[in-house]
Amino acid sequence: MTATPDSKQAVLDSLSESHREWPYSTNHDTVNNDPWPLAWDAAAFIEEWFSHPEHTDVEEAICHIELDPSGFGYDVTDWHFKQPPEPLLKAHLLRIVKGWGGETALHDYLDDNTELVAALGFGNGLASKTTLWRVWNENRLSDDHKQVVRTIGQVLVNVAREHGVPAPDEVFYPDPSVDAPNAVAQDDLTVRDRTIAKTRDVWKQAKPMVTENYQLPRGKNTEIHQNAFFEAHAFMGSREEMYAEDGTVNFAADTTRERVQTGSTHRHHLHKIGPTDARQMHRDATRELIERARRDSELVGGVLVSIDITKSNPYSTKKKIESDEAGNVTNKWLLGYKNDDKKSTEFYFQWASVQIVGLDIPLVLDAIPVHRGLKRATIVDRLLESATDLVDVEMAMMDREFAHDAVKDVCDDHEVYYLNPGKMRTSERATCTRLRRQGKLIHIESDEDTDSSTDEGRTTLTDFTSGEEDSDEEAGVVRKRVYVPAINAERTGDDGDDDSDETDSEDGDNESNDKDELRQELLHEFSEVKDSDAEEIEQLFGDVIDEVRDEEDKRKLPGNKEDKDRFMLFESNHPALEIPENSDNGEEPMSETEKAHMVSRVLRKYKHRWGIENGFKQIKSFRVRTTSMNPEYRFFNFLYACTLYNVWRLTDLLVKLELLAESEFEYKPLVTADLFLTIAKEYNIVGLDPPD
Incomplete structure (x- = not known):
C-alpha cells in the first residue's frame, strides 16, 4: 500500500x-x-x-x-x-x-x-x-x-x-476454486475446460461493451435490430471462408432472432461506417474493456507498444482500374503492382495499428487505414494520440521504415520513448569501420554528435576510445544512436587500432577471450532482434578473410559491407541509455561490459515487437472474408476483428492466471485462437444474442 x-x-x-x-x-x-x-x-x-x-x-x-x-x-x-x-x-x-x-x-x-x-x-x-x-x-x-x-x-x-x-469486474478475477495443476500444456483437458468457462463469462461481459459502442448509421424506423449486424459479423468472422452473402443465411439458421438482414443489406450498412467512426467505436469498446479488466499487474504503469503496417490479402482483377497520365492508380486507397504478364494487377489495402506487446495483455489499441502518400510521422502521431489516451505508454517500438526524424519529433511531442533500428548510410558504415578497427563491441552517441546535413562526414567523433561527449541533460530527452554486434557478423580478430604494434602477451590473450565471451553474450541477448535461423547463429564470428582486409586497406575506404554487417544500429531516446562519460574528467570510464549490460537492458525489449506480427496473423482468424474493393468496409472488417481479438487475448490471460501458467506462457497464448473460436462456435457464444 x-x-x-x-x-x-x-x-x-x-x-x-x-x-x-x-x-x-x-x-x-x-x-x-x-x-x-x-x-x-x-x-x-x-x-x-x-x-x-x-x-x-x-x-x-x-x-x-x-x-x-x-x-x-x-x-x-x-x-x-x-x-x-x-x-x-x-x-x-x-x-x-x-x-x-x-x-x-x-x-x-x-x-x-x-x-x-x-x-x-x-x-x-x-x-x-x-x-x-x-x-x-x-x-x-x-x-x-x-x-x-x-x-x-x-x-x-x-x-x-x-x-x-x-x-476489475468479478468475471475478470481468476476463479479461486480452480485447482491449478503442476504444469499445463495447450492440449490439456484442463485448459479446454477453463477456456469453455472463461469464454462464456468474458463474452457475456464483453458483448454488451461491443454492441453498445458499435453503432450503425441507419434511419430510426428500422425493423431489424442493429445488434443483429454485429452478431452476424462476429459469427461469420469465426468461420473459415465465409462471406457476407452466404454468411447471413447461415447466421439466420443459427440465431434465435426472428428476422435477420440479407447479405447485401449487411454489406450496404457496414459500408457506410467511415474510418473515423470505426476507430472511435473500437477505442470506446477497448477503453471499457481495459477499465473493467485492469488488474493490479496488468495494464498498470507504462506499457510497451508496437506500431506497424499490415496489408490485406491481394485482390486480383482484370477489370480496368482508373489511372492518371503517369500510370498511377487514382484511387489513393488502392496499393498494388502489376504482375509479370503485364495484364493483371494485384491490389491490396494497408492498415497501421498500435498494439500492446511484451508481458502485458496484447491488445490492439487503435488502427488507421493507410493511403498513398500518407507520411509515417502522421501515422505515428494519430496512433500515439489515441494510445496514450487509453493507457500509459512507456515506449513505442517500430521497424526501420519509421526511422525518420519527423517520427522522433512526434514521439517527443507525446512524451513517449521510441526504439527502432536505424538506417546504415555512408557515415554509419564509416562508423562501423572505425569501431571494428578499435575492437569495440558497443558504441553510443547522441544526435548532437552527428551532422545530418550531408551523408558524408555525418559522424564527427574521431576518437572512439575517449571521445564520447557528455549529453546535455537540461536540453530535454537526448536521442541516441547505439551500435551493437549484429547476429550475422564475423569476427575480425582485431584487438586494437590497425596502426598499433601487435604484441603477444598472456594479458592480451585474456582480453581477447573476454571480448569473445562478451560478444557471444551480446549475441544471445540480441538473437531475436533479427529474424534469423539458429543455424546461422552457430556459424558466427569466424576469422575475416585476409584478402578482404588487404583490399580495404588498399582502397582506404571506410564503411565496407563486411564492417557494416558486423554491427546493427538502433535509435532511441530512452534515458536508461546513458552516453558514456569522457575519461578525462578523472572518473573511471565505462567498460565495454558495463556498456553492454546497460544497452542490453533496453534493446532486449525490442524482441517484444514481433508480437505485433503474430497479432496480425491471429487477427485474420476473426476477419470476415470479402472481395469488396470498398475501403470503408475493408477497414471496418479489420478493426472489428481487432475488437474480437482483444476479447480472445483477455480470455487467454484469465485462463493463464487460473492455471498459474504465466511463467511458461509469457510470450505466447495458452489458449490458441483456434481453440477459442472452436469453443465459441460449439457453444454458440460468438454471435450470441441476449435481449437487446
Missing part, C-alpha cells in the same frame, strides 16, 4: 477546500430521516482520494474511507459484539466492490490477506463467516442503508477507473 499519513492529510486538506460542507452528514439525521448524505460524504472523499498521485489501490481506499456506524444506524455495542462495527461495514463494501454475492468469497479472500484484515480495522483478527453474514442479513442495516453502501461501492469503482486505478 502506498498511502501515508502525509498523503491522507493532503486529501483531507484538499477536501476541506473543495467541499466546505464536508462532512455533510454530521448535521443530518441519517438514521431515521435521510441516509443519502452518507453517500455524498463518501463520494467527495473518494474523488479527492484518487486525485492524489500516490493513491493507486482500491482496497487501500476502502481502508481509509470513514464509515460512521452510528450514522448507518448500526447500534450494536461492544459488549454485545466482539468485532467493531466499522471494519464490518468496510468488509461488506469490499465485497460489493469485488462483485461477490455472498460472505464465503469475502471471508476466504480476507483469510488469505492478513495485512488487509488489519488495515480494515480488525484488531483481534478476522470476523467469522457467520458474523459477516449477520451484519448484512439480520436487520443490522436497513434497506436504505444497504443501498447507500452499494452506491458508495459503485462510486468508488467508477472514480478509480476514471483515474486508471485497477477495479
Whole structure:
C-alpha cells in the first residue's frame, strides 16, 4: 500500500477546500430521516482520494474511507459484539466492490490477506463467516442503508477507473476454486475446460461493451435490430471462408432472432461506417474493456507498444482500374503492382495499428487505414494520440521504415520513448569501420554528435576510445544512436587500432577471450532482434578473410559491407541509455561490459515487437472474408476483428492466471485462437444474442 499519513492529510486538506460542507452528514439525521448524505460524504472523499498521485489501490481506499456506524444506524455495542462495527461495514463494501454475492468469497479472500484484515480495522483478527453474514442479513442495516453502501461501492469503482486505478469486474478475477495443476500444456483437458468457462463469462461481459459502442448509421424506423449486424459479423468472422452473402443465411439458421438482414443489406450498412467512426467505436469498446479488466499487474504503469503496417490479402482483377497520365492508380486507397504478364494487377489495402506487446495483455489499441502518400510521422502521431489516451505508454517500438526524424519529433511531442533500428548510410558504415578497427563491441552517441546535413562526414567523433561527449541533460530527452554486434557478423580478430604494434602477451590473450565471451553474450541477448535461423547463429564470428582486409586497406575506404554487417544500429531516446562519460574528467570510464549490460537492458525489449506480427496473423482468424474493393468496409472488417481479438487475448490471460501458467506462457497464448473460436462456435457464444 502506498498511502501515508502525509498523503491522507493532503486529501483531507484538499477536501476541506473543495467541499466546505464536508462532512455533510454530521448535521443530518441519517438514521431515521435521510441516509443519502452518507453517500455524498463518501463520494467527495473518494474523488479527492484518487486525485492524489500516490493513491493507486482500491482496497487501500476502502481502508481509509470513514464509515460512521452510528450514522448507518448500526447500534450494536461492544459488549454485545466482539468485532467493531466499522471494519464490518468496510468488509461488506469490499465485497460489493469485488462483485461477490455472498460472505464465503469475502471471508476466504480476507483469510488469505492478513495485512488487509488489519488495515480494515480488525484488531483481534478476522470476523467469522457467520458474523459477516449477520451484519448484512439480520436487520443490522436497513434497506436504505444497504443501498447507500452499494452506491458508495459503485462510486468508488467508477472514480478509480476514471483515474486508471485497477477495479476489475468479478468475471475478470481468476476463479479461486480452480485447482491449478503442476504444469499445463495447450492440449490439456484442463485448459479446454477453463477456456469453455472463461469464454462464456468474458463474452457475456464483453458483448454488451461491443454492441453498445458499435453503432450503425441507419434511419430510426428500422425493423431489424442493429445488434443483429454485429452478431452476424462476429459469427461469420469465426468461420473459415465465409462471406457476407452466404454468411447471413447461415447466421439466420443459427440465431434465435426472428428476422435477420440479407447479405447485401449487411454489406450496404457496414459500408457506410467511415474510418473515423470505426476507430472511435473500437477505442470506446477497448477503453471499457481495459477499465473493467485492469488488474493490479496488468495494464498498470507504462506499457510497451508496437506500431506497424499490415496489408490485406491481394485482390486480383482484370477489370480496368482508373489511372492518371503517369500510370498511377487514382484511387489513393488502392496499393498494388502489376504482375509479370503485364495484364493483371494485384491490389491490396494497408492498415497501421498500435498494439500492446511484451508481458502485458496484447491488445490492439487503435488502427488507421493507410493511403498513398500518407507520411509515417502522421501515422505515428494519430496512433500515439489515441494510445496514450487509453493507457500509459512507456515506449513505442517500430521497424526501420519509421526511422525518420519527423517520427522522433512526434514521439517527443507525446512524451513517449521510441526504439527502432536505424538506417546504415555512408557515415554509419564509416562508423562501423572505425569501431571494428578499435575492437569495440558497443558504441553510443547522441544526435548532437552527428551532422545530418550531408551523408558524408555525418559522424564527427574521431576518437572512439575517449571521445564520447557528455549529453546535455537540461536540453530535454537526448536521442541516441547505439551500435551493437549484429547476429550475422564475423569476427575480425582485431584487438586494437590497425596502426598499433601487435604484441603477444598472456594479458592480451585474456582480453581477447573476454571480448569473445562478451560478444557471444551480446549475441544471445540480441538473437531475436533479427529474424534469423539458429543455424546461422552457430556459424558466427569466424576469422575475416585476409584478402578482404588487404583490399580495404588498399582502397582506404571506410564503411565496407563486411564492417557494416558486423554491427546493427538502433535509435532511441530512452534515458536508461546513458552516453558514456569522457575519461578525462578523472572518473573511471565505462567498460565495454558495463556498456553492454546497460544497452542490453533496453534493446532486449525490442524482441517484444514481433508480437505485433503474430497479432496480425491471429487477427485474420476473426476477419470476415470479402472481395469488396470498398475501403470503408475493408477497414471496418479489420478493426472489428481487432475488437474480437482483444476479447480472445483477455480470455487467454484469465485462463493463464487460473492455471498459474504465466511463467511458461509469457510470450505466447495458452489458449490458441483456434481453440477459442472452436469453443465459441460449439457453444454458440460468438454471435450470441441476449435481449437487446
